[in-house]
Amino acid sequence: MSASPETSYTPRRSVLYMPSSNARALEKAKTIAVDALILDLEDAVAPDDKPAAREAACAAVTSGKYGDKELTIRVNGIGTRWHEEDLAAAAKAGPAGIVVPKVGSADEVRSLVAAMEAAGAPERTRLWAMVETPAAIFSAREIAQASPRLEAFVLGTNDLVKELQAQHVPGREPLLTSLQLALLAGREAGIAVLDGVYNDVKDAEGFAAECVQGRDMGFDGKTLIHPGQVEACNATFAPDEAAVEDARGVLQAWQDGAGSGVVTYQGRLVEQLHVDIAERVLATHEAIVARG
Known part of the structure; x- marks a missing residue:
């Protein structure tokens, strides 16, 4: 028996950050069994490399060489000197999503959507808002409902830990309130909600436990920083x-x-x-x- 059409689902079990300044990484990404890629122009790219990374990310999106992977581009944040050019170029390239760091208010969502549309973003290109500050957590409900073009929350757990002056600990107790508030807001608005990254790529046991925790909390999937995390993540976020x-x-x-x-x-x-x-x-x- 099949599911009803109302329960259509886009797999986002595994969402891998890839530095767009690394041509070898972009090539390898074509063969990784990941559901979605975030082609990064922000944290993973040195300032001098950002213009070339922007060009490479847009070329990847328009290449048609990534199969059925959902391709998104993470631009540099609002107020940085690269943000406007990043957003305009990404909008023209037409990825599945444009990921914006540190979105803190509904007004910022509306401004971002207006800029995307002014730059010619096709209808398929959605906004993915990174939730990674106390302001974003307190405004999560308003942010989630600010625009029909907003399709996903991406939890920035490293920045949340920093902003809270908390610690990374097994079980993530210092973050649970923030994670749950983001989930509540996302579920009410009907958008996807993606868990944050796990930093220790050598700690397979700890990573697996955090995947299970995220799945049990209700996340759609998890953002990743290494291809070696993909298989376990896919398995955990899929029904057995x-x-x-x-x-x-x-x-x-x-x-x-x-x-x-x-x-x-x-x-x-x-x-x-x-x-x-x-x-x-x-x-x-x-x-x-x-x-x-």
């Missing part, structure tokens, strides 16, 4: 075989019990909310399988 079979069973029981008043599956009461969850699980599974 047992979850898929259970979802099919719930939907079949609901269909079979139509009009009977009370529906059960394997001894569990089935209500509309369980059907909605099952449809979302199958939509996720089917979209992932379709990627091959």
Whole structure:
């Protein structure tokens, strides 16, 4: 049984930052089994390399050589000397999304969208807002609802830790309030919400635990800093075989019990909310399988 069309899903389990100043990295990215790429013009690029990186990122987006990966470009932040040129060039290139660091208010969202449209961004090009400051957390609800063109929140957990004067600790207790507020705002607005990065690329166990935590909290996927993190991330944010079979069973029981008043599956009461969850699980599974 298939999921209903209302539960259409774009896989964003794994979203990998790639420095656009590194031609070898951009070439390698074509072969990585990642759902989405953030072609970075900001933190990963030295000031002198930013113009060339901008050109390389836009060329990658228009090349048609990245298969079904969702391509986005992270521009330099509002107020930097590169921001306006970055935004205009990215808008013309027409990626799936333009990722903007440190978005702190609904007014900034509206200004960014106006600038994208003035630069000729096609309809498919959406805004991804990075949420990484206390101001953004307190304004998350207004930011999330500021424009239909806003499609995703990207959590900037490193900057949040810095701004909170907190520490990176297993379990992320200092960040939980911020993560949950961003999730609440994103879910109310119906946008995607992506978890922040895990810094220690050699700590596979710690990374796996944080992926599980993010999935269980409700994130759509996780941003990554190394190709070696992709496989575990994809596996964690995809429904396993047992979850898929259970979802099919719930939907079949609901269909079979139509009009009977009370529906059960394997001894569990089935209500509309369980059907909605099952449809979302199958939509996720089917979209992932379709990627091959």
